Structures are given as structure tokens and as C-alpha cells.
Amino acid sequence: MATRDRILEEALSLFSENGYDGTGVEQIAEKVGIKAPSLYKHFKGKEDILNALIDTAEARYEEYFGSEQHLGRLPESREEFVRGTMDRILFTMCDPMIRKIRKFLVQEQFRNDRLAAVTTRHQLEGVQKMYTRIIEGMMEKGLFIKDDPELLANELTAQVVLLIAQADRQPQLEREITQSIERHICHFCDVYMTIQ
Amino acid sequence: MATRDRILEEALSLFSENGYDGTGVEQIAEKVGIKAPSLYKHFKGKEDILNALIDTAEARYEEYFGSEQHLGRLPESREEFVRGTMDRILFTMCDPMIRKIRKFLVQEQFRNDRLAAVTTRHQLEGVQKMYTRIIEGMMEKGLFIKDDPELLANELTAQVVLLIAQADRQPQLEREITQSIERHICHFCDVYMTIQ
DNA sequence: TAATAAAGCTAAAGATTATTAGCTTTTCTT
DNA sequence: AAGAAAAGCTAATAATCTTTAGCTTTATTA
Numbered sequence: 001m002a003t004r005d006r007i008l009e010e011a012l013s014l015f016s017e018n019g020y021d022g023t024g025v026e027q028i029a030e031k032v033g034i035k036a037p038s039l040y041k042h043f044k045g046k047e048d049i050l051n052a053l054i055d056t057a058e059a060r061y062e063e064y065f066g067s068e069q070h071l072g073r074l075p076e077s078r079e080e081f082v083r084g085t086m087d088r089i090l091f092t093m094c095d096p097m098i099r100k101i102r103k104f105l106v107q108e109q110f111r112n113d114r115l116a117a118v119t120t121r122h123q124l125e126g127v128q129k130m131y132t133r134i135i136e137g138m139m140e141k142g143l144f145i146k147d148d149p150e151l152l153a154n155e156l157t158a159q160v161v162l163l164i165a166q167a168d169r170q171p172q173l174e175r176e177i178t179q180s181i182e183r184h185i186c187h188f189c190d191v192y193m194t195i196q
Numbered sequence: 197m198a199t200r201d202r203i204l205e206e207a208l209s210l211f212s213e214n215g216y217d218g219t220g221v222e223q224i225a226e227k228v229g230i231k232a233p234s235l236y237k238h239f240k241g242k243e244d245i246l247n248a249l250i251d252t253a254e255a256r257y258e259e260y261f262g263s264e265q266h267l268g269r270l271p272e273s274r275e276e277f278v279r280g281t282m283d284r285i286l287f288t289m290c291d292p293m294i295r296k297i298r299k300f301l302v303q304e305q306f307r308n309d310r311l312a313a314v315t316t317r318h319q320l321e322g323v324q325k326m327y328t329r330i331i332e333g334m335m336e337k338g339l340f341i342k343d344d345p346e347l348l349a350n351e352l353t354a355q356v357v358l359l360i361a362q363a364d365r366q367p368q369l370e371r372e373i374t375q376s377i378e379r380h381i382c383h384f385c386d387v388y389m390t391i392q
Numbered sequence: 393t394a395a396t397a398a399a400g401c402t403a404a405a406g407a408t409t410a411t412t413a414g415c416t417t418t419t420c421t422t
Numbered sequence: 423a424a425g426a427a428a429a430g431c432t433a434a435t436a437a438t439c440t441t442t443a444g445c446t447t448t449a450t451t452a
Contacts, residue, residue, distance in 0.1 A: 021217035025410065041429050046410065107303055109365045116365040124362065151383050158355035166320065169305045169312040187347050191387060220439060237399050
């Protein structure tokens with residue numbers, strides 16, 4: 001892989017574990033397998049690496065939530081909806097890259113306005129818009145009771161986001177957290193889906 | 197105020213703004229109005245200040261969620277419930293000390309297991325347990341429909357916690373966020389409260 | 393009031409940090 | 423294959439950061 005990408009990769013790993021200020025350029029270089037001054041052939045400085053990583057986070061966001069395609073077709077039953085939702089959650093929760101971006105953003109969200117905005121987009125807007133569309137579509141098909149799809153999407157996703165964040169900081173509780181998520185989703189369906 | 201407490205006060209302010217690694221002992225000392233080496237008359241080192249702050253965070257938690265008294269009496273109507281809940285939220289959102297603890301914890305949650313546990317207690321367990329009891333009591337009075345009070349409490353609080361976190365990083369959006377919270381609470385009441 | 397303890401100060405050590413300068417090796421292009 | 427560009431290295435600078443040593447001032451206590 002190109003060195004520039006390797007640097008970003010290792011920087012993201014280290015930033016997500018120890019934070020930006022807790023990570024030295026020497027550490028990054030060592031993980032990449034080069035010496036610290038060589039980093040400066042690829043980036044102007046440490047902050048330049050940070051900004052490139054924010055670009056990465058934004059690109060990942062666009063890739064994941066920007067297009068409609070990854071939505072797939074709408075679920076046709078409660079079981080399909082629950083399974084699809086759980087699959088997405090487990091993927092998001094476990095995928096190493098996504099996990100690192102999440103931990104990185106949560107720690108650096110106060111550093112500047114851009115990081116704050118990207119964090120909100122990742123943590124709230126993306127998932128919420130996506131589920132607003134899914135629930136809206138399923139309402140039209142009569143699978144959900146008539147209500148404001150945006151409010152319902154928020155009810156569904158808020159708790160999931162919060163529990164995933166907990167799993168990030170207490171991975172030893174992952175099993176119980178996954179169960180909590182499943183319980184929450186089932187309860188959500190009990191309340192808002194029509195009986196079939 | 198005793199210097200030791202002043203140090204903790206200013207350290208919390210700085211840590212909540214710039215993070216632990218982003219804050220120098222010299223900065224803390226300057227805010228307190230002493231020179232950096234004088235800090236060491238009160239604390240063994242920088243990490244000792246951090247640990248004392250975690251103690252503070254735990255103490256605040258106990259003070260706020262440990263006793264039953266701050267619950268007050270149970271709301272007797274939907275209006276009372278909404279008003280009480282909004283008051284609590286606005287207080288939590290705006291109180292400077294609580295805000296600082298929240299921002300501090302969110303940034304340092306990955307530093308060690310103790311910080312991770314304290315963050316979960318502040319962010320999840322405290323509010324959830326509190327609202328589980330409130331909703332449980334109101335269910336017995338017939339104000340809420342019969343359901344699992346813990347699940348309902350989680351539905352209610354998760355989104356609030358998430359939106360408060362957003363207000364912490366994007367304070368310029370506070371007005372809209374407050375409105376989102378209110379809309380969420382009203383919807384929650386629409387769905388789960390009995391008609392009176 | 394005299395003695396003691398606590399809390400402040402200056403100066404400095406010692407470690408770590410990000411970054412630059414200058415040189416060498418590797419890689420690419422023609 | 424020759425020349426140029428890219429990417430690596432070593433050595434060093436300059437700033438910063440935490441912490442210690444030793445001294446002075448302030449506050450407490452007997």
C-alpha cells in the first residue's frame with residue numbers, strides 16, 4: 001500500500017486509541033515502518049494528518065450514507081426489518097475501520113467546528129435520515145402505523161447509537177449490550193408496527 | 197476557596213475544553229494564580245489531579261442520583277411530567293459544572309477502565325434508573341400504559357442524552373436541539389401515556 | 393511570641409515533542 | 423541507461439512539558 005495511506009491508517013488507529021494529543025508522530029512513523037522525519041515527505045505536519053483523516057471520515061460518510069444503493073430494497077415483514085437492522089448494527093459495531101473513526105471522532109469532537117459537524121453527521125444525521133426513509137417506505141406499505149417517520153427513526157436509532165458508544169468504551173460488555181439493542185428493537189416493533 | 201479545590205476547578209475547565217493531554221500543568225497553575233511547581237504541594241503530579249477529578253465526578257453522581265430525595269414527588273399529570281422532565285433536562289444541559297464533567301468524561305472515557313465505567317454511569321445508568329422509577333410509579337397510578345418501565349425509560353432518555361451531547365459540541369444549535377428534545381418528549385407521552 | 397508547618401517562589405533538570413536541514417537511496421521517466 | 427524526482431535516513435534544533443531541589447514567605451500552633 002502507498003505510504004501515505006499507511007500513515008493515515010496507523011494514525012487513525014493511534015488517534016482512536018490514545019487521542020490526537022496522546023499520539024506522537026514518532027509512534028505513527030514506527031507503526032508504518034519509517035522514521036518520523038520521513039512523514040514530512042507526505043504531510044506538512046501533524047495537523048495535516050489530522051485534516052486528511054477528517055477528509056477520510058467525510059468520504060466514508062458519503063460512501064455509506066450518501067448513496068441510496070446500500071439501502072437495498074425495503075423489508076416486507078417485521079422479521080426482515082429486525083434482521084436487516086440487527087445486521088447493519090452488528091456490522092457498524094464490529095467493523096474495525098468504522099469503529100476507529102467513531103472512537104476518533106468522539107474524542108476529538110471539540111477540537112474544532114469541522115470535527116464537531118462531522119461527528120454530528122456520523123452519529124446522528126446519517127443513520128436518522130436513512131431510517132426515516134426506510135420507515136417512511138414501510139409506512140406506505142402499511143407495515144408501520146401512521147406517524148411521523150422522522151420521529152420514529154430517531155426513537156429507533158438514538159438508543160442504538162448510545163449503546164454502540166458504550167460497547168466502544170466497555171467492549172467486555174458487548175454481549176449484554178447487543179442483547180439490549182435487540183430488546184430495544186423488538187420493543188420498537190411491538191409499539192409501532194402493525195400486526196400481521 | 198482552598199487552593200486544592202481551585203486547582204481541581206480550573207483543571208476540570210481546561211480538561212473539558214482541551215482534553216487531559218492538551219492541557220499543561222502550567223496552564224492550570226496560571227488560571228489558579230500560582231506557579232506550576234506549587235501545584236505539587238497539593239498533588240503528587242498531573243495524573244493525581246486527574247484521579248481526584250474522577251473522584252469528583254463520582255461524588256457528583258452519587259449526590260445527584262444516589263439519593264431518592266431529588267426525585268421529588270411523582271408527577272400527577274402529563275403536563276407536570278413534561279414540565280418536570282424539561283426542567284431537569286435544561287438544568288443538566290446548562291449547569292456549567294455538570295456540562296464540564298460531561299465534556300471531560302466524553303473525551304477521556306477511553307483512558308482507563310475507571311473512566312469508562314464512570315462515563316457509562318453518568319451517561320446511561322443514572323438517568324435510566326431514575327426514570328425507570330418515575331415511570332414505574334406513574335404506571336401504578338394509571339398514567340402510563342402497562343409496559344416494561346425500564347424499556348420506556350430507555351426510550352425516553354437515550355435521545356435526550358444524545359441531543360445534549362450534540363448541544364455540547366455545537367452550542368450554536370442549542371435552540372433547535374431544545375425543540376427537538378421537547379418534540380421527542382411530547383411524542384413519547386403521546387405513545388405511552390393514557391388519555392385523561 | 394517563638395517554633396513549626398504549609399504553601400508559595402525561582403531555577404533548573406531531564407525527557408519528549410514537532411519540525412528542519414542536508415545527505416543517500418530508491419524509484420520513475422525518458 | 424542516464425537523469426530527475428520521490429522517499430528514505432541521520433543529526434540536530436528549538437520548544438514544551440512534567441517534575442525536583444532548595445529557598446522564602448505566610449499561616450498555624452503551642
